Structure formats: structure tokens, C-alpha cells
Amino acid sequence: MAESTEVRKLVYLVTGGCGFLGEHVVRMLLQREPRLSELRVFDLHLGPWLEELKTGPVQVTAIQGDVTQAHEVAAAVAGAHVVIHAAGLVDVFGRASPKTIHEVNVQGTKNVIEACVQTGTRFLVYTSSMEVVGPNIKGHPFYRGNEDTPYEAVHKHPYPCSKAQAERLVLEANGREVRGGLPLVTCALRPTGIYGEGHQIMRDFYHQGLRLGGRLFRAIPASVEHGRVYVGNVAWMHVLVARELERRAALVGGQVYFCYDESPYKSYEDFNMEFLGPCGLRLVETRLLAPYWLLMLLAVLNALLQWLLRPLLLYAPLLNPYTLAVANTTFTVSTDKAQRHFGYEPLFSWEDSRTRTIRWVRAMEGSAQ
């Protein structure tokens, strides 16, 4: 842990700093990085909450910008010591075109890398994803795997494809000479399904349950386990690895790390019920009524409806062939690589993560009444 008496001299840039994860990274940096003199928050959509952060000792600079625009990225990166690149189009629901997903996630990442090289920024942390690994299109389970577990990472969906390409670009950029002659040091963090305060999908599930009279209907067998990780622990891993990149460049540079904590392995739906159950929702067992083939038929009908309605409106339900396949494939990680390489330990216990998330859902409950 950096000493609190350290001189404030570092400039950090967080792209996507107003997103679900990005906001937690921004707030974690302000709380736990005492060397910060300036924190730049770069996002397509700036949040009003940024204003409240401008009263502290750190200069918080809000930058409205687009990672697909190289000149905007270069202007934001210039003079930064560290870039945490979390901006991305997280779309598995067909809201954006494959072209747009590629432009943001791949070209946007290229722009960040080139901006670091051209302006002399030496440290880059990329928010990758478990989806870079899987589940693959063959539905192979990934059971308690780690960063070295062999797995046939074969993707067709634009989102995992874009994350895999972007991650590869970041790792390949490690060691490139930046302006000033020193090497660029990069790494990529792979969160599994992130949950916590501000998670839009949890919000969607909650509102869906309210619409259905307090019930959610099981679509996935309880035996299908999904690894999940609390947003505060993902944010902490970003802050910690950003700090250690300089000191441990030879070990950490060019590496990937799964984000993990003590969150239990459960099916995606059962895990969500850890928070939605205490807020009054219940999961109705319909596995006998809704076999997988019927769910896939409904998912395909959703995809067809989305295509037919696109000229008129955006129809983007949670259930589509991709989300059903991912939800129905076990993907859990068990690793300590981040602990071994840069001393990561989860900041929030499972109990604390659960309590914080329930508190957030309850606050939604109040706003929904």
C-alpha cells in the first residue's frame, strides 16, 4: 500500500470512467491512490456525479470524448503516467452493430495504445473479459480454470471477438518504445461476470421480476455454475496492478489476470437471487415446463423479432441465442495469479459484497415504488 504521505505527482486517465465498472475505479483511485495529482475521466457520456468529486485534493478532469476518435484520445492521454482503459461497448443483446462494436472495442483500443506510444505514457491497464476465453461456440465448460488452463477459445459473436482482438493488441504492445525512449508496460484484467452497485443487468432482472408479480422463472439448471466478481474488487485489482506495473514491469508486463474474489460459484440466476431474493423476488422452478429446446426456440424468436422490428424500434430482451448459450455453459475460475504477481487480495468479502449489492437493490426498490 502506497504511503499516504507520498507526494501527489501522478496523472491517471480512466477511459469509460462513467460506466458501471469505471465509476468504481474512479472512486477507488481517489480513495486508495495517494500519489494522484490529477485524475482524468474520459467517457462518451459524462455522469453528473463527477461534479461532487471536484472538491477533494485531487484534480478531477472530466473529458467528454470518443475512443474511436484518435485525436480525442491522444489529447486525453498526453501527460498521463497511467491509463486504465475500461471504455467499451458491452453488448451481447444486439443493440449495436458488429461494426460499431469493433470500432469501439478494437479501434478504440488501438487509439489508446498509439496515444500512449506517441505521447510517452508508459503504463496501460486494459479491462478485458472472461469472454476472451469463453464460453466458446461449442459450449465447452470451463471449470475452475486459470490463466494457463488449455481451452479452445473459439468465438463468433462480435463482443467476445472484439475483446479478444483488443486484448491481443494490448499484450503485443508491451515493450514497445514510447516517446522518450522507454518501454510501454501493459497488462490485461479479465473479469468474470461483474455484479454490484450500478449493474444494469441486475436492474433489468429486478424490474422484470416486479413486472411479473415478484417472480422470476428459472431458465438455467442450478448445476450450471458461473463465476462472478464484485465490482469493488475488480476496481481494486485495477488500482493495485496500475500501481505495481512500474515496480514489477518484468513480471507483470504483457500478462493477463482473471479478476476473482470469494463470491460463490452458482448459476447466473441463482447468484442473482442472492440479492433479489432479500428484496422480495422469488425464482419459480420451471425447468420441467421449459426444456432447453423450448428456451432456444424462444431465444431464436426474440432474435427474429429484433431483426424485424429494427427499422421501427430497438427490441433487445435478455434472452437471445447467445445469452442463453453463455448462461447455460459452466464458466468458473480458480486462480491466485494476481496475488502471486502483485499481491492482490479481495478488498471486499463475499458478505460485504452481498450486503452492499442488496442495499443498492433496495434503494432501487424505493425508487420503483
Ligand SMILES: NC(=O)C1=CN([C@@H]2O[C@H](COP(=O)(O)OP(=O)(O)OC[C@H]3O[C@@H](n4cnc5c(N)ncnc54)[C@H](O)[C@@H]3O)[C@@H](O)[C@H]2O)C=CC1
Ligand atoms: N459488466 C461485466 O460483467 C463485465 C465487463 N467487462 C468489461 O469492463 C469494461 C466496462 O464494462 P461495464 O462497466 O460493464 O460497461 P458500461 O457500459 O457500464 O461502461 C462502459 C463505459 O464506456 C463508455 N464508452 C462506450 N463507448 C465509448 C466510446 N466510444 N468512447 C468513450 N467511452 C465509451 C460508456 O459510455 C460507459 O460509460 C468493458 O470494457 C467490458 O468489456 C469485462 C467483464 C465483465
Ligand SMILES: CC(C)[C@@H](O)CC[C@@H](C)[C@H]1CC[C@H]2[C@@H]3[C@H](O)CC4=CC(=O)CC[C@]4(C)[C@H]3CC[C@]12C
Ligand atoms: C434469460 C436467461 C437465459 C438469463 O439467465 C440470461 C442471463 C444472461 C443475460 C447473462 C448470463 C451470463 C452473462 C454474461 C457473462 O457474465 C459474461 C459477460 C462478460 C462480459 O464481458 C460482459 C457481460 C457478459 C457477456 C454477461 C452478459 C449477461 C449474461 C449473458
